[in-house]
Amino acid sequence: MTQAMKEKYVKLVEFLGDVLGYNYEIVLHDITDDGASIAAIANSHISGRTVNSPMTGFALEIMQSKKYLQTDFITNYKASTKLKKKLNGSTFFIKENGKLTGMLCINYDNSEFEKISNEILRLANVLPNEPKLPTTEAVEQLSQxxxxxxxxxxxxxxxxxxxxxxxxxxxxxxxxxxxxxxxxxxxxxxxxxxxxxxxxxxxxxxxxxxxxxx
CATH class of the missing domain: 1.10.10 (Arc Repressor Mutant, subunit A)
Incomplete structure (x- = not known):
């Protein structure tokens, strides 16, 4: 993406990180002819990644298969960190004249709320009688x-x-x-x-x- 566009999206990453809060990791991937890299990241404590970390295998597969030509964004897919923390991910494709030049990704960690809700259900003696929901395999691994x-x-x-x-x-x-x-x-x-x-x-x-x- 152009330098001017990158600067705007970097500011957007900072803004979304502050507005959405501690449980949301915001990542901007910059895609150039030299390759892809993380240009900005907010709330990186969630995955432990930095601007030196690579794009995920899931994002690379999207680039290689050109799935971004069929849609402008994908939402609510499963992701996991190196420490097996489960996240919900969504990605917006940044395109210029049909060419993919970046990705804006939001990963949501709801583990704290899940822990609280499970504790409330346990105290209400509801959780033990509820059938367990099938788990969904994570499609994205957030590697460092x-x-x-x-x-x-x-x-x-x-x-x-x-x-x-x-x-x-x-x-x-x-x-x-x-x-x-x-x-x-x-x-x-x-x-x-x-x-x-x-x-x-x-x-x-x-x-x-x-x-x-x-």
């Missing part, structure tokens, strides 16, 4: 570093990096590419280190994947 996202993607696809042969490395890079990992700013150097490859090797794999997808 790129390595966590890389590891999560590879584990999801049952890819073991303990003894990586050239063919296995190529498969790992392909899956990371499919999941949009390389949209994160600085991802190439991180993946190269994680897979014990040189950065030029990663670039060659990406060029092949890019040409194959045309």
């Amino acid at each position: 570093d790129i390595e966590e996202i890389i590891e999560s993607v590879l584990k999801t696809h049952d890819l073991d990096i303990s003894d990586l042969k050239p063919k296995n490395r190529a498969e790992c890079i392909a899956k990371l590419y499919e999941n949009g990992i390389f949209n994160i700013k600085g991802a190439i150097s991180k993946v190269a280190k994680y897979l014990n490859l040189s950065e030029p090797s990663i670039y060659r794999h990406l060029q092949k994947l890019s040409s194959d997808s045309v």
Whole structure:
């Protein structure tokens, strides 16, 4: 996004953080040709992330699949932090001429209210007689570093990096590419280190994947 637009959204993050309060984490993702990064964050105590943290795997998948072309926002999806805290997430897509240039995300932590309501129900002797509601699997994991996202993607696809042969490395890079990992700013150097490859090797794999997808 343009510098002027970024400055406006950074102020909006600060405003929403103050207005909505302690239980709401507000995150602005800046998306450029160099990759995506967090440009601003309010109430970061909720997930422990900072402006140096990467975009989530869920957001990267949205970028890669171009789901943002079908809608302007998504709401009420489940998210979780590294410490397994359950959150409700919503994302607004910032677009310029149809191109995604940013995402404004709001993550709501209702654990305190849930604890209070459960205690009230327990005191009223209601909760024990109520059927348990099925839990919904979180679709977004709020990671604090790129390595966590890389590891999560590879584990999801049952890819073991303990003894990586050239063919296995190529498969790992392909899956990371499919999941949009390389949209994160600085991802190439991180993946190269994680897979014990040189950065030029990663670039060659990406060029092949890019040409194959045309």
